[in-house]
Amino acid sequence: MEVKGQVTPGKIKRIGVLTGGGDAPGLNAVIRAVVKTAIREYGLSVVGFLNGFGGLIKNQARELSEKDVVGILPRGGTILGTTNRDNPFHYPVIKGGKKEFVDVSDRIFENVSIHGVDALVIIGGDGSLAIAKELYAKGLPVVGVPKTIDNDLLATDQTFGFDTALTTATEALDKLHTTAESHHRVMVLEVMGRYAGWIALAAGVAGGADVILIPEIPYDIKKVIDQINQREMQGKKFSIVVVAEGARPVGGEMVVHKRVEDSFDPIRLGGIGNVVSQQVEEATGKETRVTVLGHLQRGGSPSAYDRILATRYGTGAVRLLMEKRFGEMVCLQGATISSVPLEEAAGKIRQVPLNSDLLLSARQLGICLGD
Numbered sequence: 001m002e003v004k005g006q007v008t009p010g011k012i013k014r015i016g017v018l019t020g021g022g023d024a025p026g027l028n029a030v031i032r033a034v035v036k037t038a039i040r041e042y043g044l045s046v047v048g049f050l051n052g053f054g055g056l057i058k059n060q061a062r063e064l065s066e067k068d069v070v071g072i073l074p075r076g077g078t079i080l081g082t083t084n085r086d087n088p089f090h091y092p093v094i095k096g097g098k099k100e101f102v103d104v105s106d107r108i109f110e111n112v113s114i115h116g117v118d119a120l121v122i123i124g125g126d127g128s129l130a131i132a133k134e135l136y137a138k139g140l141p142v143v144g145v146p147k148t149i150d151n152d153l154l155a156t157d158q159t160f161g162f163d164t165a166l167t168t169a170t171e172a173l174d175k176l177h178t179t180a181e182s183h184h185r186v187m188v189l190e191v192m193g194r195y196a197g198w199i200a201l202a203a204g205v206a207g208g209a210d211v212i213l214i215p216e217i218p219y220d221i222k223k224v225i226d227q228i229n230q231r232e233m234q235g236k237k238f239s240i241v242v243v244a245e246g247a248r249p250v251g252g253e254m255v256v257h258k259r260v261e262d263s264f265d266p267i268r269l270g271g272i273g274n275v276v277s278q279q280v281e282e283a284t285g286k287e288t289r290v291t292v293l294g295h296l297q298r299g300g301s302p303s304a305y306d307r308i309l310a311t312r313y314g315t316g317a318v319r320l321l322m323e324k325r326f327g328e329m330v331c332l333q334g335a336t337i338s339s340v341p342l343e344e345a346a347g348k349i350r351q352v353p354l355n356s357d358l359l360l361s362a363r364q365l366g367i368c369l370g371d
């Protein structure tokens with residue numbers, strides 16, 4: 001079947017790369033690995049599309065030479081820019097003074113062809129990879145690279161960005177411990193993760209939290225209060241509570257901080273830390289403070305682990321392209337870089353399994369999980 005706008009690569013000579021969705025530490029390390037591998041190993045040229053799918057739609061691009069990636073390995077963010085809007089299949093336009101959402105994906109095929117690009121590396125999370133999958137179905141030769149601090153992508157054991165976010169959250173817990181201990185307070189730390197509790201659970205264990213609340217286990221506030229009171233009775237005058245932004249009480253809803261209407265998923269979570277903090281203060285009479293870690297978790301230099309994972313993903317993605325394994329995504333399976341069809345990764349999320357051994361360890365340490 002002839003697909004409109006289809007790009008049929010012969011020999012691959014020129015590739016494109018873009019970063020989509022929320023940024024994550026390690027994006028630059030992937031870009032560097034893609035550019036160096038493409039140019040040095042395969043003699044290709046590389047063009048970077050700017051600001052996620054926005055740049056592909058609006059034809060914003062820049063040539064990427066080896067010189068352009070010098071010094072970016074340890075840098076946070078992405079030299080290409082990114083956005084968690086600009087879905088080409090659901091793109092906002094103003095028609096007759098009213099906002100409508102239309103399919104502008106044909107523009108992507110035009111721009112890819114203008115730049116002479118034979119195939120594209122798309123670095124993104126569940127949302128960007130869902131778009132990548134649709135573009136592939138429409139005839140664009142793409143491969144995916146799994147990114148997100150949330151670690152919530154199906155079909156890979158780990159996304160890059162998670163380890164750095166986890167380190168930031170753990171450092172925050174270490175710092176909160178000293179002030180909590182001095183003031184005999186309860187400290188609540190709200191962390192990111194959308195609908196998955198990976199950051200909260202891992203940071204909570206690494207940072208010695210007393211309570212960890214994650215979306216996968218709706219909590220009973222009485223259990224949280226009991227834990228804090230029990231610690232008090234044992235002479236432990238402070239407590240540390242980690243709350244994932246997606247945590248919710250049994251029978252209750254997640255707390256929505258704001259809606260970003262142009263986004264495919266307009267919900268931005270946030271505020272549950274405050275709710276928990278107020279309830280704890282009222283019930284225990286203990287002074288309680290809340291810290292919302294927010295975008296600090298997405299910023300800064302990637303950890304050594306994330307630099308290595310990002311580099312392995314970037315080189316692996318170019319190898320996939322050269323083997324014409326389009327419609328696939330590089331992934332981590334155990335200790336090995338492998339690949340899976342985008343189908344298995346796109347638009348699906350991976351939550352903490354209730355039989356996870358990390359959850360079991362947390363329980364056996366006496367950490368309250370709110371149930």
Ligand SMILES: Nc1ncnc2c1ncn2[C@@H]1O[C@H](COP(=O)(O)OP(=O)(O)O)[C@@H](O)[C@H]1O
Binds near residue numbers: 083086129148
């Ligand atoms: N399930 C989905 N299907 C298709 N597009 C999606 C989906 N979720 C998000 N998107 C779109 O993908 C882009 C990036 O999504 P977002 O979730 O913010 O980033 P990420 O790529 O990190 O998951 C946005 O344009 C968003 O509108």
Ligand SMILES: O=P(O)(O)OC[C@H]1O[C@](O)(COP(=O)(O)O)[C@@H](O)[C@@H]1O
Binds near residue numbers: 023
């Ligand atoms: O950048 P925004 O719009 O505030 O989005 C915040 C969301 O993005 C994240 O930081 C990362 O999510 P994605 O990887 O899906 O972009 C979430 O943890 C958080 O809920």
Ligand SMILES: [Mg+2]
Binds near residue numbers: 021125127128
């Ligand atoms: Mg997403």
